[in-house]
Amino acid sequence: MLSRVADNLYWMSRYLERAEHTARLMDVNFTQSLDQTPEARDRRWERVLASLNATVRGADLYGIVEGLAFEPGNTSSIAACIAQARENARQVREQISTEMYEQINRLYFQVRNTNRSAFWDDEPHSFFKLVREGAHLFQGITDSTMSYDERWHFIQVGRFLERANNTSALLSTQFTVLRENEVAQPVMEYHYLDFVGLLKSCTAFEAYCKAYTADIQPERVAEFLLLNPDFPRSVCFAAEVIQNSLSAIGRSTGQRHAGRAQRLAGRLRAALDYGQVDEIMADDLHSYLASIQRQCGQIHDSVYQTYITYPADIALAS
């Protein structure tokens, strides 16, 4: 497969995952912030923006929501992510199934044709839902119309690296609200909403309740979103998919230097597989999450160095 094709498939998938994540985060937080005090609301959106690594210039709640939904200059905005994903798909149109292209194209036009007054009139919720469902549909179509070959594995790597990154960034900003001694306690009322919001931002509320009942404890929330091997939005689950897909890519390309990316993915997975939440919390959750994000970055870099932007003379020598 051409390196350019791998590059486009990887980013198509990453951008779409990012759009979906932003949509879910905004939907949950917008609804929850409606009945908060202005100070609590400001702090909440500060955290949301920090977790997305985004800035929206001097805006109120409505400005922030609009900015994150539509602003083309804001690389985390939903509209910008979907436009990018569609452009990536367009570049490799003959490499993906017709059904996939039609779906991402449709989603792009639905988002682009939403004007801002209609957005507020029809409730922002229905817009965010449209984006989420559009992205889910695309993933479903991808999984049911494509061969699970190298191309599909690059799509998987893009999607789950983005997910691992987003979930850990979200956890990190969320846990800044707690003072150290509160971590092991059942949450106080004013934190309760925040942690439900966190779980819902990862569609994890119901799954969490099934595992731990509705007794919301920060430590358990962290354990569930970080270390649960079965829940598809946990970091551990993502690490497993990344490792498997990178092994599959390594096998099918026969790249001599495939080892580094696989080793990094294996290390990340092992750290999460054998991690103990009490130790992580006792030690330093933030530096642990920062290390996960750093490792995601390293995996990204090594995928690029191995498969996409490798120097030509090294490839010729081998």
Added chain:
Amino acid sequence: MFATEQQVRPHYQSIYERLNDMTADELDRRQQAANLAFLSQGITFTVYGRDEGTERVFPYDLLPRIIPAHEWATIEKGLTQRITALNMFLRDIYHEGKILADKVIPRSLVYSCRHYRREMRGVHVPRNIYVSVVGTDLIRLEDGSFAVLEDNLRVPSGVSYMLANRSVMKKVFPNLFGSYGVRSVDQYGQALLSTLRALAPAGRPDPNIVLLTPGVYNSAYFEHTYLARQMGIELVEGRDLLVHDNVVYTRTTGGLKRVDVIYRRVDDDFLDPLAFRPDSMLGVAGLINAYRAGNVALANAVGTGIADDKAIYAYVPRIIRYYLGEEPIINNVETYLLDDEKERRYVLENLDKLVVKAVGESGGYGMLIGPHSTAAEREEFRARIIAEPRNYIAQPTLALSQAPCFVEGNFEPRHIDLRPYILYGDQVTIVPGGLTRVALKRGSLVVNSSQGGGSKDTWVLYE
């Protein structure tokens, strides 16, 4: 379709009867079905200069154009002869230049051509094949014979429409089509692949063949993806290729992979920023050196544009006689060369009756159509011709033949031409059919897709 006002030409008889039996509604329904098939398959071309909705369906006319076997046999022979001679001409021009030494063609005419490539002097091309893929535009004259209007020897396009028109036709009129005895065109992809394979450098028994496209923003991008899929070869852009030690590679996830043959749909000018336009982002630095070293084959070769220059066109009958010692089977349209003093005088006196074309232009631009022109336009062209006679040719105003088309619920006559596609590899292959282009505007003579043209399926019959 009609020989005279009332008399249907024999090979159209059966379709004429069938169509007479159909109601306008039924025809309309089939037209809608055809349009939908094009749209859902994404068979579109790009219109430049607009931000939104840049992809358009190429208008498709429901009624086929039918060519009986004996007419096709002449076309096939004539085109084979013409391509063989033009290919020999190209080899000669870039090597010994015998035809110039023998003064059959003026040296100045060749060397002043914008598409002449000095870089190709003395370069050996695989099997001495310069033009592997050719699209030649034919028109039918009043006496019923075909004549060549133009040769396209650089990067001819449109073949995907020939194939797509056929597949839609089979879906929309299965019974009519099945009963007619129409020769198949579906083997084109296969034939193109073996043509390209024949160009592979020596010692590369299982050549890696790629199709080089300028990218998604090119007007023919659909065709590039379509042909790549049909042949099962990789569709690449300039940035996917790199040259090292005069060998071309694609950058793949599995490392660098050597490339042996490039079917390039990029013009000469943009192929290699080191050899031609330095600002080209579409090409590959070093490609021409690898090509000269014989490590990679290009189809078509570089510099073939010299042979489809409109002024050289006038000499093609002489080229055929010179290299093959035969009379041309398909004639040219009569053409006046304006740097010949006698012909120029005639043209300047008769500007109101003639068509004047700039030699470097295509797509229906830079033309004076005498009978439709104003005195001011004729004066302007007179001045231009006198200033630069080499840049213009003149031809009599032709009555392009017409065919009935289904326009807004009625059958109306429209002007048409025909572009068959010729492949030159191990041997010359012409897939029986071609792209019939239609000037869909009433009375218009311009069939180019950029200027409101459409197309028809072209049926070549077994007998």
